[in-house]
Amino acid sequence: MKKIFYLLIFLTITVSDVVAEESDLPNGPLGKPDLNGVWQVLNSANFNLEAHAASASLAMVEGPVVPVPHPSTVLFGAVGSVPAGLGVVEGGTIPYKKRALKQRDENKKNWLDRDPEIKCYLPGVPRATYMHLPFQIFHSEKAIFFAYEYAGAVRNIYLDDPGPAPVDSWMGQSWGYWEGNTLVVEVSGFNDQTWFDRSGNFHSDQLKVTERYTLINQHIMNYEATIEDEKIFTRPWKINMNLYKRVGKDAQLQQFKCVEFVEELIYGKWRGD
Amino acid sequence: MESGVVINKINFQKVLKYIFSMLLLCSNLLFTETSNPNKTWYGDPDLQGIWTNATLTTLERPKHFKALEVNEEEARSAANKASADSFAYDNQYLEGESPKAGKDVGGYNTAWMEPGAELFQLFGKYRTSIIAYPKNGKVPWDREKANKFFQQRRKDRSKRRDHPELRGVGERCVVGFGSSGGPPMMNVLYNNHYQIVQSPGYVMIMAEMVHDARVIRLDGKHPPENITPWLGDSIGHWEGNTLVVETTNFNPQHTFRGGLRHFFAITSGAIVTERFTRISKDQILYRFYVDDPDIYSQVWAGEMPLRSVEDKIYEYACHEGNYSMANILAGAREEEKRR
Numbered sequence: 348m349k350k351i352f353y354l355l356i357f358l359t360i361t362v363s364d365v366v367a368e369e370s371d372l373p374n375g376p377l378g379k380p381d382l383n384g385v386w387q388v389l390n391s392a393n394f395n396l397e398a399h400a401a402s403a404s405l406a407m408v409e410g411p412v413v414p415v416p417h418p419s420t421v422l423f424g425a426v427g428s429v430p431a432g433l434g435v436v437e438g439g440t441i442p443y444k445k446r447a448l449k450q451r452d453e454n455k456k457n458w459l460d461r462d463p464e465i466k467c468y469l470p471g472v473p474r475a476t477y478m479h480l481p482f483q484i485f486h487s488e489k490a491i492f493f494a495y496e497y498a499g500a501v502r503n504i505y506l507d508d509p510g511p512a513p514v515d516s517w518m519g520q521s522w523g524y525w526e527g528n529t530l531v532v533e534v535s536g537f538n539d540q541t542w543f544d545r546s547g548n549f550h551s552d553q554l555k556v557t558e559r560y561t562l563i564n565q566h567i568m569n570y571e572a573t574i575e576d577e578k579i580f581t582r583p584w585k586i587n588m589n590l591y592k593r594v595g596k597d598a599q600l601q602q603f604k605c606v607e608f609v610e611e612l613i614y615g616k617w618r619g620d
Numbered sequence: 621m622e623s624g625v626v627i628n629k630i631n632f633q634k635v636l637k638y639i640f641s642m643l644l645l646c647s648n649l650l651f652t653e654t655s656n657p658n659k660t661w662y663g664d665p666d667l668q669g670i671w672t673n674a675t676l677t678t679l680e681r682p683k684h685f686k687a688l689e690v691n692e693e694e695a696r697s698a699a700n701k702a703s704a705d706s707f708a709y710d711n712q713y714l715e716g717e718s719p720k721a722g723k724d725v726g727g728y729n730t731a732w733m734e735p736g737a738e739l740f741q742l743f744g745k746y747r748t749s750i751i752a753y754p755k756n757g758k759v760p761w762d763r764e765k766a767n768k769f770f771q772q773r774r775k776d777r778s779k780r781r782d783h784p785e786l787r788g789v790g791e792r793c794v795v796g797f798g799s800s801g802g803p804p805m806m807n808v809l810y811n812n813h814y815q816i817v818q819s820p821g822y823v824m825i826m827a828e829m830v831h832d833a834r835v836i837r838l839d840g841k842h843p844p845e846n847i848t849p850w851l852g853d854s855i856g857h858w859e860g861n862t863l864v865v866e867t868t869n870f871n872p873q874h875t876f877r878g879g880l881r882h883f884f885a886i887t888s889g890a891i892v893t894e895r896f897t898r899i900s901k902d903q904i905l906y907r908f909y910v911d912d913p914d915i916y917s918q919v920w921a922g923e924m925p926l927r928s929v930e931d932k933i934y935e936y937a938c939h940e941g942n943y944s945m946a947n948i949l950a951g952a953r954e955e956e957k958r959r
Contacts, residue, residue, distance in 0.1 A: 376661040383819040468940045483835065485817040485824045488661040489668045492817040492824060494833040501831045503815060503933065516935040540940070600835055602849040606794050606939045610784040617949035619782025619956070 372528065373565050376488035380528050380562040385598045386590040387481035388570075391432035393464075393474065395546040396586060397441060398434035405429055405545050406459050419459055435477075437585040441548060447579040454547025462545055466613060467605035469500050469517035471541025472534045472556050473572040473586065481593060483600045491523055491530070496603045504532055512536020515552055530560040543574075551578040566592050658898060660818050665861040667816045667823065667896055667904060670933060671926035673805060674736035674812035676702050679882035679922065681749035681757030688748055688757060695739045695746035702737065706730045734810045735881070740925055742905070750806075750882075750922040752907075759884050762917040769885060769915055773876060781952035784945055789874055791945065793938035795850045796829025798879025803834075803852065803867045803892045804908035804922065808879045813933050814926065823856060823863060828933050842868050848888060850874055863896040887914040902928040 375381030394405070404416035404427050420427045443451060454461050464470065470478060480496035491504040504523035512520035512535055520536040539552040559571040568590040575583040592598075658666040676698060681688070690698075710730050719725050739746045749757035780786045790797030799806040805814065805827065813828040823836040832851060840855040847853065853869040872888040886892065890912035897905045904926040911919045 469935075469937055483822075483824075485819045485822065487668060487818055489666075490815075490817045492815070492826070492833075494824060494826075494835060499830075499832060501826055501833050503826075505932075509932070514934065517937050517940060518935055599837070599840075604794060604850055606792065607785075610792070614784045614945055614949055617946065617953050619779070619949075619952060 371564050372562050375486055379525055379530075382484045382486040382491070382530060382560060382562065382568070385481050385483045385593040385600055386568060387593060388477040388588055389591055390435065390477065390588055391430045392435045392477040392586070392588060393479060393544050394429050395432060396434065396436050396544050396548055397546070398439060399429070399432055399546070401431040402429045403427075417459065435586045435588045437587060442581045442584055444579060444581055447549075451547045451549060454542070454549055456547075458545060458547060461542075461547070463541055464545065465609070467498055467609045468540065469498055470495070471517055471537060472502070472519055472521075473558065473570075473574070474541060474543055475500055475502075475518070476558075476570055476572070476590070477588060480603055481600060494600060496600050498606070499602065499604050517541060519554075519556070526559075528561065530558075532558040532560070534558065549579070550574070550576045553578045560590075563589075566594075568592070658901075662820050664818060664820075664858065665863070665898060666818070667863060667898055668818055669816060670929050670931060671814045671816065671904060672812050672929050672931075673807040673814070673906070673924060673926050674734060675738065675740040675807050675924065676736050677739045677747050677750060677924065679750045679806065679884065680759060681751065685748035685757075688752065688755070689745045690739070690748055692746065699738045706733075728809075732810065734812065736807060736812070742923065742925055747924070750924050751920060752923050753921040754918065760917045760920050762913075762915060765915050766885075769875070769887075781948060784949065785873070787945065787948070788876075788878075789850075790829075793830060793942050793945075795832055795874065796827055798882065799877035799884075799886070800829040800879075801827035801832040801834065801851050802908075803854065803865070803886075803894055804910065805894075805906070806877065806879060806882055807924075811936060813929065813931065815933055823865075826933075828936055830938050831936050836863075836865050845869065848872065852886075852892070859895075861897060863894075865894040865896070867892045867894070884910075885912075885915050886910065887912055889914050896926075899925075 373381040375383065391399075404420045404423070406417035406420050407414040408417050409415075415421070416423075416427065459465065475482065475493075475495050475497065478495070478497045482493055482495040485492040485494070491506065493502040493504070495501065500518060502518050502521050504521045506523060509520060509522055515536055515538040517538060517540065519534040521532050521534045523530055523532040525531070534556040535554075537550070537552060537554045539550065539554075542549050553576050555575045557573040557575075559569075561569045561571075563569055569587070570590050571585060571587045573583050573585050574580070660666050660668070685694075707730075709726075713719065739748065741747070751757045751759065754760055776786045784792060788797070789795050795801050796808065796811070798808040800808045800811070805825075808829070811828040815826045817824045817826075821838050823838065824833055825836065826833045834851050834854055836854040836856040838856050838858070842853050842855060848869050848871045850871050851874075852867040852871070854865050854867045856863055856865040858864070868891055870886055870888045870890055875885050875887050877884050877886055890910060893909040893911070895905075895907040899905045905923065906926050907921065907923040909919060909921045910916065
């Protein structure tokens with residue numbers, strides 16, 4: 348009898364624990380976790396997806412003793428430097444094909460001329476997720492829509508299979524569905540113009556990204572993206588990181604329409620008197 | 621103390637004037653806002669979907685129309701004329717023929733345009749202007765203030781081959797042409813689609829042109845004056861089934877709102893109020909009120925339907941392929957060199 352009593356207590360605690368864990372996730376539309384909110388990473392993935400030490404600049408050139416910042420970035424001083432990161436690539440290294448790796452290294456060397464972020468171009472996926480600016484998810488019973496602060500980029504996640512993308516685009520075509528409590532988004536139809544980070548990591552127009560958004564609790568969401576591109580990589584690879592939900596006054600998306608910020612950079616050389 | 625009293629007096633007068641003009645507008649607009657019980661998962665009225673405001677009806681009433689409403693025959697004749705004009709535009713040259721030197725080479729074939737082929741109907745009646753108040757269907761410019769603004773604009777435009785900032789915001793790919801993203805949201809030559817998605821505390825309206833997502837904060841507060849986002853700062857609340865959106869803090873570089881078929885301005889001190897009411901499964905009644913004493917002699921108002929469409933909205937990447945801006949500026953410098 349005593350044993351049964353203890354067993355009952357044990358079961359009650361266990362069951363209530365499980366229930367409590369499940370109910371920790373805020374309820375969204377159609378019985379799914381509520382993904383609404385302003386989300387942001389707290390990492391340095393946009394500087395480099397792979398592990399990297401802190402450094403003086405993204406553009407380094409050979410110096411008399413050790414490498415020094417490129418003359419175009421030197422005036423930024425500490426503001427232009429790169430924070431360290433342990434990397435977000437599962438297994439540590441992006442599995443480039445030999446020629447593609449060479450291309451990546453060349454991209455990195457020519458970062459100032461080549462990174463589409465410098466020209467305020469649309470960031471593509473997955474890069475939009477881990478920029479230094481937040482994004483807002485609008486999650487309803489009819490639609491899931493992402494609005495990114497950077498460049499005012501947007502994504503509408505189709506909830507019915509849209510078929511192959513009719514044209515290539517910067518942000519790709521997104522098709523989302525639920526696997527249990529995880530929102531899975533298959534993104535395809537990309538052009539080859541976007542990068543993955545500020546370190547020259549890139550892809551071709553054969554890119555396919557499969558994202559998995561899993562709410563851990565009301566403040567944290569896990570983000571995993573599987574990246575496939577047979578032209579560039581030897582096998583599919585994954586990145587994984589956490590997204591943090593902004594609360595209170597911080598939870599208001601601001602505007603970062605950087606198009607006007609780069610007019611001088613892009614068009615300044617053609618100004619009239 | 622004394623100056624405080626004066627300020628209070630001015631505010632009081634302004635408030636009275638505002639209330640009066642709003643009452644006047646409400647009595648002047650033709651129909652009352654009806655309701656539709658559709659609700660979102662958390663109980664707000666549901667405005668979600670893909671919508672279009674493409675229409676042949678223009679902001680101001682063209683001279684040949686005498687009233688706000690016309691019958692079906694007149695509406696059909698307007699649509700036929702528009703279709704004939706469009707055909708004539710596309711066929712102004714014979715095959716193999718080209719424009720003579722110095723003549724306008726044109727922009728797009730009409731296949732690329734989608735401005736709307738018919739006058740819109742509201743509650744079963746065809747409309748000849750979006751402006752419902754004043755009753756003459758005209759933008760009520762304050763002549764003196766408007767002249768001053770347009771003089772400055774002409775001066776700026778004379779330098780528009782010299783500086784990117786002096787070209788239109790649409791050409792700069794900063795926001796869409798002609799107030800497409802609003803507010804007020806206006807129909808333009810093409811890409812007249814909008815997507816509305818709602819979440820607790822927010823209504824997001826994405827204008828197709830330049831993928832502008834306007835995030836309307838329900839029961840929010842406007843930011844300090846020095847924060848002037850493109851498309852202004854929008855806060856909203858529900859009045860029954862109507863979403864009421866107030867926008868202030870307009871960007872001073874986005875004052876001119878000219879399109880192919882309309883011509884108006886929203887100065888940085890304007891207050892634009894929009895009212896969105898779902899009047900049927902397929903229609904939102906979109907009303908707006910422009911209170912901008914820095915350029916108009918009175919408050920003015922317009923209304924039009926947003927029609928539901930099954931279409932998908934594709935990406936409107938603009939800046940990424942803006943070769944025209946580079947070509948215009950570089951072309952002007954090249955021309956100077958050859959002089």
